[in-house]
Amino acid sequence: MGSLNKKINFKKIAQEVIDLEIKALQKLKKTLNKNFDKAVNAIVNCQSKVILCGVGKSGIIASKISATLSSIGTPSFSLSANDCSHGNMGSITRKDVLILISYSGSSLELKNIINYANRNKVLLIGITSKKNSDLYKNSDIGLIMPEVKEAGLDMIPTSSTINQLSIGDALAISTLKKKKINNLDFKKFHPSGSLGEKLKTAEDLMLTRKKIPFINENKSMTEALKIMTEKKLGTLIVRNEKKYTTGIITDGQIRRFNSKNINLNFLKVKDVMTKNPIKIDKNTLATKALAIMNEKKITSLCVYEKKKKFTIGILHIHNILNKKIY
Numbered sequence: 001m002g003s004l005n006k007k008i009n010f011k012k013i014a015q016e017v018i019d020l021e022i023k024a025l026q027k028l029k030k031t032l033n034k035n036f037d038k039a040v041n042a043i044v045n046c047q048s049k050v051i052l053c054g055v056g057k058s059g060i061i062a063s064k065i066s067a068t069l070s071s072i073g074t075p076s077f078s079l080s081a082n083d084c085s086h087g088n089m090g091s092i093t094r095k096d097v098l099i100l101i102s103y104s105g106s107s108l109e110l111k112n113i114i115n116y117a118n119r120n121k122v123l124l125i126g127i128t129s130k131k132n133s134d135l136y137k138n139s140d141i142g143l144i145m146p147e148v149k150e151a152g153l154d155m156i157p158t159s160s161t162i163n164q165l166s167i168g169d170a171l172a173i174s175t176l177k178k179k180k181i182n183n184l185d186f187k188k189f190h191p192s193g194s195l196g197e198k199l200k201t202a203e204d205l206m207l208t209r210k211k212i213p214f215i216n217e218n219k220s221m222t223e224a225l226k227i228m229t230e231k232k233l234g235t236l237i238v239r240n241e242k243k244y245t246t247g248i249i250t251d252g253q254i255r256r257f258n259s260k261n262i263n264l265n266f267l268k269v270k271d272v273m274t275k276n277p278i279k280i281d282k283n284t285l286a287t288k289a290l291a292i293m294n295e296k297k298i299t300s301l302c303v304y305e306k307k308k309k310f311t312i313g314i315l316h317i318h319n320i321l322n323k324k325i326y
Helices: 010-031 034-044 057-071 108-119 159-179 183-188 193-198 221-231 251-259 286-296 317-321
Strands: 050-054 076-080 097-101 123-128 141-144 214-216 235-239 245-250 279-281 300-304 313-316
Touching (some): 010 159, 034 141, 097 108, 108 123, 214 221, 221 251, 235 313, 245 251, 245 300, 313 317
Parallel strands (some): 050 097, 123 141
Antiparallel strands (some): 300 313
């Protein structure tokens, strides 16, 4: 009974599990070879879909890798190994790349899929720890993973699945780099959620067309004040006859003039404006735009597309903060 009441040190167990998995990852780094490059190029050059499949815990890892590939614009889905033997292999075509994941490489559930891929000349990438396995021998590209010690009875898939997940992430990020996917490309696949908010650009949040408080630089400040009151932005974008942006007027500037007892009614817009306002490209991330505003101690930015002389929008700090982008 005393042994049953002995307090278990869960923190120590957790540390041991993590240590085992770290060692597994360190071994994985040393096994990478030219076949990894071949696998990346196969995924990048795939003319159709990248299909992943595994058995048991490896099947769950396959689903995660597939989701990551899809998130970077590589069409992908995962298949159940069991369902493949009951009709789902019809989802696999010759233009696809098939990635099979199995620690032993000799799972009975995978045998039918391997035979189908070989028969139909589907490019097969095998991820396994056994060079003498059916999977490795019959793969067009074989990725060998190290044999590792599992946490918990040395049987429960832990260290091995961490390695499978990591090799999948490495394939996905290498594909991303090869395809030169940038923030804007990534944004297309993540329009919603926290990622979507982080990837908002100036174009997504700016005010456009009639909402932009434009005024000609030769107009009187009397008219300028009227427009500023109507637009309720506390800012005016100043243009010349060619519609080039030449300056900006803020309510802060007007307050400073008033504090000096200068009568604005006798001045033109170009006499009051700040020349060459700060401009940003429409694809600038909102987070970067906010950083510029904070650094320059301003509340508005002119937004351009290709030609800096033309303002296509105005981005106010409230447009950013209202979306809870900090």
